[in-house]
Amino acid sequence: MNEFDLVVRSRRAVVPEGEKALAVAVRDGRIAGLSGYDAPLDARETVDLADVALLPGLVDTHVHVNEPGRTHWEGFASATRAAAAGGVTTIVDMPLNSLPPTTTVSALEIKKKAAEGQCHVDVGFWGGAIPANADDLEPLFAAGVFGVKCFLSPSGVDEFPALDPGQLVEVLHRLAAIDGLLIVHAEDPGTLTDPLGPTYPEFLDSRTQDAELRAVERVIDAAATTGARAHIVHISAGSCVEPLRRAQQAGVRITAETCPHYLTLSAEEVSSPAFKCCPPIRESANRDTLWHGLATGVLMGVVSDHSPCPADLKGLTAHDYSSAWGGIASLQLGLPIIWTEAQPRGYGLADVAKWMSAGPAALVGLSTKGAIAIGNDADLVAFDPTAEFTVNATKLHHKNPVTPYDGRRLTGVVQTTWLRGQAVQGTPFGQFLLPQNRP
Template identity: 60%
Template sequence: MVEQQVLRSRRVVTPEGERPASVVFAAGTITAVLPHDAPPPPGARCTDLGDDVLLPGLVDTHVHVNDPGRAEWEGFASATAAAVAGGVTTLVDMPLNSVPPTTTAAHLDVKRAAALGRVHTDTGFWGGAVPGNGADLKALHDAGVFGFKCFLVPSGVDEFPHLDREQLASAMDELARFDGLLIVHAEDPRQIDGAPRPGGRRYADFLASRPPAAEDDAITGLIELAAERGTRVHVLHLSAASAVPLVAAARREGVRLTVETCPHFLTLTAEEVPDGATEFKCCPPIREAANQDALWQALADGVIDCVVSDHSPSTVDLKHRDTGDFATAWGGISSLQLGLPAVWTEARRRGHTLADVAGWMSAGPARLAGLDAVKGAIAPGRDADFTVLDPERTFTVDPARLHHRNPITAYAGRTLHGVVRATYLRGTLVAAQAAGDPGPARAVDAPAGRLIERPTGGS
C-alpha cells in the first residue's frame, strides 16, 4: 500500500494565493489540498510546519553546470546540491561551458551520462544553436531538449560560437518547422563594438562597455525575425529595462516572445559595486538603481515572465581578484543556492508577497519549459515538490558554507531574509536543516533527482 503523507501549514502558497492548508501527497504526486484543520487520511504521516511557509519547489531554467569538461567550475553533484539547499527542485542546464557543448544529439548523450545518478534535482537540458549545426536541431529536439540557446555576441568560450543575423534567421526558420523554442543571449555586437573598451578596476568603465542599447537593438532584431517567421523566442537575463516597452509592444502585436530576468539584476545595483570587485561581473551587466526599479515594475506588470538564476560560476582564479580587472575576469554570478532569499529580501521591501515570488520563480519557469502540468504549483496532480521557508529569519551569506564548488559570490557578506528549512522532491526530503543549526538547509547525501525531457507533444 502506498504511504500517504501530509504537510500542514498556516501559510501554503497555492495558485489561488496563500492560505492555511494541509497538502496530501503519495507516490511523489500531490493528491489533495485540504483545509488546514481537515483530518489527515487514515494512516497518513502528518508533519505540521506551523507558520513556516510551504512553497512549490522552485524551477530554475538557467543554470550553467559546466559538466563534463569544466567540472572544476561546478559539476552536477555540487550544482544540484546547491539548488535543493536553496529550494530549487528542477533545473535546466545550459548547453555551453561544458565540453562538449550540447549542440548534437551525441553530445547530449555525453552530458546525460555525466549527470546520471549524480543529481539532487530533476534535471533537464537545453540544446545549442551555433553556426553550422542547423541539421542537428531537429534530432536534439526529438531527443528531449527543452529548446535551443544561441548568442548574438561571443559567448566567452570558443566551442560555442555566436550567430550573425543571417545564421540567426536560418536557425529560426528551422525551429519554426517543429515549433522549437529559441532562447537568446540578446546583446547586439555593433553596439558593443562601438562602446568604450572595458579595462581596469573601475566598474563604471565595464558598465559603459555593455550599454542598454546593445540589449535594445538585439531585442528589436529578434522581434522583427520572430514576427516574420512565427518562431517562439525567449530573451535571457534581461538587464536593460529600456527594452521592456519593446517586449510589451511586440506581444500586443502577437509575437511569441517571453523574457526573464535574474536575482542579481533585481537585488544588486551598479552604485554599490566596488571597483575591482569582479565577483559582480556578468554580461549583460548589473545596472543602476533606477533601472532596477523599472525591472521590478515590469515584473509586477507581467511583462517579465520569470526570474531564474543564470548561475554561471568559475574557479576563483578566473575572477582575477588579484588584479580586479573587469576586462579579463570571467563574467558570471554564482547564486544558485541564494536566489530565493535574495529575491524575497527585495520583494518584501517593495511590498510583494511570497505568492508573487512563487509565480516568478516556480510557475513562470515551469511554464517556459513546458513543465507546468507537473511542476510549478501546489495543486492536485502536480509533483510533490516543496520548499519550506522561514520568511522572517535572516542569515549572512558565507561563501564557504554554500554547496557551490567555488567559494566566490557577489552576495558574500550580505544579510538576506528567508531561510530554507527543508526541500522535498516528489515527496522525498532532499535538503534539511542540520540539528541545532538555524541556518539554511543542507542537501542530503543521496541524490534523488531524475533526468527529465521536454514533455512529449509539448513545446
C-alpha cells in the same frame, strides 16, 4: 495501510490563488489532496510547519553546470545540492561551458552520462544553436531538449560561436517548422566595445543598454517574421521592457526573463569582479523598471543564470573587470535574495512563487511542476519568510566560494526541500526530465 505517504501542514501554503492554511497530502510522489489545515488525514509521515510557509519547488531554467569538461567550475553533484538547499527542485542545464557543448545529440548523451546518478534535483537540458549545426537542431529536440540557446555576440568560449542576423532568421525558420523554442543571449556585437580600462564603470560603458535593446529588437523582428517562439534570457536593461510589451501585445511569440542580480544589485555598489556578468549589473534606477516588467507579466520569471568559475578566473585580487570571467554564482540563494527585495516593494510569497516556479515551468512545458496543485509532482519547500541570515560563501554548496552576495544579510531561510514527496538529503535521486507539454 496509510492513505497517504506524507502530509505537510502549513498556515501559509502558497497555491496559485494565494496563501491558504492547508494540509497537502502526497501519494506516490504526486500531490493527491489539498485539505483544510486541521483536516484529519491518515499518513505515514506528517509534518506540521505551523506559520512557516510552504512553497512549490522552484524551477530554475538557466543554470550552467559546466560538466563535463569544466567540472572544476561546477558539476552536477555540487550544483544540484546547492539547488536543493535553495528550494530549487528542477534545473535546466545550459548547453555551453561544458565540453563538448550540447550542440549535437551525441554531446547531449555525453552530458547525460556525466550527470547520471549525481543529481539531487530533477534536471532537464537545453541544446545549442551555433553557425555550424542547423541540421542538428531537429534531432536535438527529438532527443528531448527543451529548446536551443544562441548568442548574438561572443559567448566567451570559442567552441560556442554566435549567430549572425541571417543565421538567426534561418534557425528561427527551422524551429517554426517544429514549434521549437529558441532562447537568446541578446547583445548587439556592433554596439559592444572593448573596455577602455580595468574598472567597473569602464566595463559598464562597454556594454550599454542600447546594445541589449538593439539585439532584443532584432529578435522581436525575426520572431515576428518567422512565427517562431523566442525567449530573451537575463534581461538587464529596463529599456527592453516596453518593446517586449508591445511585441507581446501584437502577438509576437516572445517572452523574457530576468535574474536576481539585476533586481537586487546595482552598479553603484559593485566592489569586486565577483559582481561581473554579461549583460552587466546596471545603475540602481534601472531596477524599478525591471520590477515593473515582472509585475505586469512582460517578464515571465526570475532565474539564476548561475555561471560560476574558480576564484582565479574572477581576478579577485587584480580587480580587472575587463579580463575577469563574467558570471554570477547564486543558485542556492535566489529565493531569499528575491524575497528580501520583494517584500519591502509590496510583493508577497505568491508573487515570488509565480516568478520563480510557475513562470519558468510554463516556459519549458513542465505541466506537473511549478505549483502546489492536485496531480502535480510533490515538489515542496518549507520556507521561513521571517528568519534572517548572513551569506557565507564558504558554507554554500557551490563548488567555488565566489559570489557577490558574500556577507550580505538576507531574509528567508529554506528549512526543507521535498522532491516528489521525499526530503532531499543524502543519496541523490533526481531524474532527467523531458518536455511534458510544449507551450
